[in-house]
Amino acid sequence: MGDNRIYDIAGIGIGPFNLGLAALCSPIRSLQTIFLEAQPEFNWHAGMLLPGSTLQVSYLADLVTLADPCSSFTYLNFLRKQGRLLQFGIHENNVITRREYNRYCRWVCDQLSNLQFNWRVTDICYQEDQKCYLIMGIHPLAGTKRRIFARYVVIGVGTQPAVPDFAAPLQGDQILHSSQYLKHRNALLSSRKIVVVGSGQSAAEIFYDLLQTGQETGQHLSWMTRSPRFFSMEHTKLSFEMATPAYIDYFYRLSESRKPFTIKQQDTLYKGINYQLINAIYDRLYELMTEGVTVPATLMTNVTLMGIASSNGKDWRLRFHHEEQDQVFELGADHVVLATGYKAAPPPFLKSLRHLVRFDAQGKFDITRRYTIDENHTLFVQNAEMHTHGFTAPELGLGPYRNAVIINTILGTTYYPVDERTVFQQFGVPPQS
Structure with missing residues (x-):
């Protein structure tokens, strides 16, 4: 054709x-x-x-x-x-x-x-x-x-969804990337032990969604992230100025050796969690506590997922490394949601x-x-x-x-005008007179 x-x-x-x-x-x-x-x-x-x-x-x-x-x-x-x-x-x-x-x-x-x-x-x-x-x-x-x-x-x-190399061959109904969450949501709602791995918005949304529904079944829910904190995205107008053509011009002119280091320092500009959602998660946990519910939930930072294994292909053991304490520990799970981003x-x-x-x-x-x-x-x-x-x-x-x-x-012409002056701050060294 x-x-x-x-x-x-x-x-x-x-x-x-x-x-x-x-x-x-x-x-x-x-x-x-x-x-x-x-x-x-x-x-x-x-x-x-x-x-x-x-x-x-x-x-x-x-x-x-x-x-x-x-x-x-x-x-x-x-x-x-x-x-x-x-x-x-x-x-x-x-x-x-x-x-x-x-x-x-x-x-x-x-x-x-x-x-x-x-x-x-x-x-x-x-x-x-x-x-x-x-x-x-x-x-x-x-x-x-x-x-x-x-x-x-x-x-x-x-x-494309990104998962650790050791987890890639294990993906299926029990080990899944966050991009497949809704497809498996009904099964997850009835699961006894769920571990959500990740530090960004997707991990937070999934944890919050499960937190609304799993308490009646005694579900244990864990949220594990290697980030040192549950970071919220920066929400200030001067930070928003960095999402402009002016900052793109500045970044583009940086040396190739410098750019990766600069991006690593900018996680909270694009990888963080909506601060209202962080507060909603806390408020839900507090609400359950005031109702006399012992919340079977674990939230941990500074932990890196090192491996996933199972002796029967059903009950999973997750091996984590605590970055600050330099200790390894294990966590059991029936389902694992890898909110580990995209590549x-x-x-x-x-x-x-x-x-x-x-x-x-x-x-x-x-x-x-x-x-x-x-x-x-x-x-x-x-x-x-x-x-x-x-x-x-x-x-x-x-x-x-x-x-x-x-x-x-x-x-070869300006059909759509592009704003020239988009920021109040200056990102690079000013011209020298």
Whole structure:
């Protein structure tokens, strides 16, 4: 099955970032675009769409507003179309739930004609005679072959769940990554002993969800993290200034040897827990105590998971190392939820383009300031640039900015204006007179 026209832009992967790009490209009549996704429909972190869980950014950080507030694809226009705009104003809440954000994104999908689901990319090669890319793929279910041509490609395939190497072969119904939580939630609710491992928002949301429901069954719930504290995300306006193009410019100019150390010092800017959720967990534990309930819960920091073993494939023993006391101890579990984050990796469909793609000494993409990874500046990446551009790579609020940069670069003109003065503080050494 082939499409012989040459598109201007082909986006691979339809997550929030490429969906935002598709929406921002939609009104530009000079651009022919297509966006490809292997899944049958849009769902953003479906395994973590827990009731009441919220985004950690303002509703203004939707797919398009911070690039084009007049777009018909804004969250506020979604509310207008749903007949809920006035009620949202009365609600007076700056953040929305993950489920609501997912509904909004699916609504945007319904408005766009440049999206194709059930389209898994298998290979990309460059056609020198036509100066364009040939993108090959298949329908994941039917197995039918597909192909399209495009002059520019934007890769937004997202990240993959990360688990410790020793846990990878054990994954299943009892040992699972947080991304699979909802799929296994019913079984977890009836489990006797659950250990949640991780320090971020996902671990906190899962612990809180289980804390609401497991007390009637005598469930023992443990939350273990190697972080020295249950860190909350920084929530100050001067910290928010670091999620701006001005800070990206500063970070991008740092030396390659300095960047990893800087990122390690910034966990609370993007990895921490919503402070309201931390307080809600404490309040729930306190409420249970006042009701005379002995809460079978363990919360520990400074502990690193070293191994998981079982003699019968059912009752698990987890080995931890306490970092400050330098002692090893074990914990039993029926179920283990590894809220251990995500990792980026070069997608396999780029294997035919390795001679065109730039890599650094560590084998990671060598990404330009304008998000390209090839010498001709025709291959762009979304949310793969933390090592070059800083912690803002996965930030939803920076998606519209990055998409504006990508569109402006492709068009060779400023279609979407980018704010120049975005901060009051200065990140680098001032010019010397």
